[in-house]
Amino acid sequence: MTIRHGLLALLTQGPRYGYQLRAEFEASTGATWPLNIGQVYTTLSRMERDGLVAPGEQDEQGRVVYDITEKGRAELDLWFATPVRQADRPRDELVIKLAMAMTAPGVDVARVVQAQRSATMRTLQELTRAKRGAGVAQRLVLDSMIFQAEAEQRWLAHCEAVLAASPKEGA
Amino acid sequence: MTSPDPEPGTPAAVVVRLAEVGRRHGDGAGAVHALKGVSLDVAAGELVAVMGPSGSGKSTLLNLAGGLDRPTSGDVEVEGVALAGLPAADLAALRRRNVGYVFQDLNLIPSLTAAENVMLPRELDGVRTARAREEARAALEEVGADDLADRFPEEMSGGQRQRVAIARALVGERRLLLADEPTGAVDTLVGDEILGILRGRAEAGAAVLVVTHEPRYAAWADRVVFLKDGRLVDSAAAGLVSAR
Numbered sequence: 001m002t003i004r005h006g007l008l009a010l011l012t013q014g015p016r017y018g019y020q021l022r023a024e025f026e027a028s029t030g031a032t033w034p035l036n037i038g039q040v041y042t043t044l045s046r047m048e049r050d051g052l053v054a055p056g057e058q059d060e061q062g063r064v065v066y067d068i069t070e071k072g073r074a075e076l077d078l079w080f081a082t083p084v085r086q087a088d089r090p091r092d093e094l095v096i097k098l099a100m101a102m103t104a105p106g107v108d109v110a111r112v113v114q115a116q117r118s119a120t121m122r123t124l125q126e127l128t129r130a131k132r133g134a135g136v137a138q139r140l141v142l143d144s145m146i147f148q149a150e151a152e153q154r155w156l157a158h159c160e161a162v163l164a165a166s167p168k169e170g171a
Numbered sequence: 172m173t174s175p176d177p178e179p180g181t182p183a184a185v186v187v188r189l190a191e192v193g194r195r196h197g198d199g200a201g202a203v204h205a206l207k208g209v210s211l212d213v214a215a216g217e218l219v220a221v222m223g224p225s226g227s228g229k230s231t232l233l234n235l236a237g238g239l240d241r242p243t244s245g246d247v248e249v250e251g252v253a254l255a256g257l258p259a260a261d262l263a264a265l266r267r268r269n270v271g272y273v274f275q276d277l278n279l280i281p282s283l284t285a286a287e288n289v290m291l292p293r294e295l296d297g298v299r300t301a302r303a304r305e306e307a308r309a310a311l312e313e314v315g316a317d318d319l320a321d322r323f324p325e326e327m328s329g330g331q332r333q334r335v336a337i338a339r340a341l342v343g344e345r346r347l348l349l350a351d352e353p354t355g356a357v358d359t360l361v362g363d364e365i366l367g368i369l370r371g372r373a374e375a376g377a378a379v380l381v382v383t384h385e386p387r388y389a390a391w392a393d394r395v396v397f398l399k400d401g402r403l404v405d406s407a408a409a410g411l412v413s414a415r
Contacts, residue, residue: 124386149390153386
């Protein structure tokens with residue numbers, strides 16, 4: 001449940017309003033993960049219920065600042081200490097598409113691969129452009145996406161080599 | 172008076188042009204076609220990356236673009252000059268003045284300091300030592316290696332040597348920069364910095380052609396072209412090719 005941990009992490013810098021949390025969350029993830037304000041308030045009220053954050057007084061405009069509790073800090077420490085498991089990722093459409101392209105008659109697999117390589121390369125170019133002039137936190141987020149896109153490129157190049165060495169049966 | 176800047180919106184000048192370039196090694200049945208009818212323009216201000224597996228002809232393409240090798244068919248032009256008609260001495264002069272190279276094996280001279288390595292091509296051009304030294308300082312500064320000026324190659328890390336080799340390619344306002352796997356074995360942070368330097372050079376008006384097999388570095392380019400079995404598969408056109 002990463003939005004809640006992201007908000008907790010921001011609250012360690014001091015009490016924040018909901019709208020501030022939203023803006024800072026987006027800024028630190030390089031705007032790659034947009035949040036709507038509703039998600040922020042829903043998450044805050046659940047965390048309040050669970051004792052992870054505590055609301056302060058309402059100001060004259062009816063806004064409430066939230067602060068992190070001791071329990072919230074313990075939860076956050078545990079989150080930082082726990083590695084993320086790859087198995088939680090959803091099924092990869094591209095892998096399924098290529099496997100199907102191999103078995104379906106009349107599909108030019110090499111062309112499917114090249115089209116994907118070009119598209120992923122354009123994504124990589126956009127991410128690389130965004131990285132120039134980004135702050136350190138944003139840069140790390142963009143780098144993560146760059147490494148993932150790069151892994152896909154490598155895999156596609158590998159597919160190409162495998163296909164060249166052993167063409168599709170019946171082709 | 173210097174000539175005025177080109178009108179905004181006018182296409183930038185083509186610095187290197189390959190037109191239907193082929194390169195064959197050997198003859199008859201045993202001939203190997205390293206490149207087959209490759210056409211590619213790189214304009215001033217543009218960074219183009221060539222990707223492809225080893226043996227796809229990447230390095231051959233770069234050597235032809237820089238006049239280090241001659242094509243067996245087609246034409247190569249640098250700054251509007253057709254290389255095919257040039258006598259060897261003129262070709263060598265054009266290479267020295269207009270083209271900067273960063274090779275895979277950096278070819279730094281072990282007995283010269285970083286500054287002396289960078290100065291060397293300018294001194295070969297007949298530039299006086301004091302001025303060559305000044306230009307070398309500026310080029311080293313551009314790649315963030317000014318503190319390495321007095322070190323010998325064996326006193327530098329791999330990434331530092333890479334920077335010095337790039338400074339040597341940049342020195343003296345060359346308008347065409349050719350780099351063959353310029354990131355070598357450096358880690359990704361240094362690799363990104365190297366591509367950042369090449370990118371900056373393109374933005375300052377050079378035409379830059381980079382050969383790499385690493386997608387993350389190709390992604391710094393304005394245009395990425397894929398080379399396969401000696402032919403270009405333009406990334407933009409890849410989806411438009413007829414199925415027939």
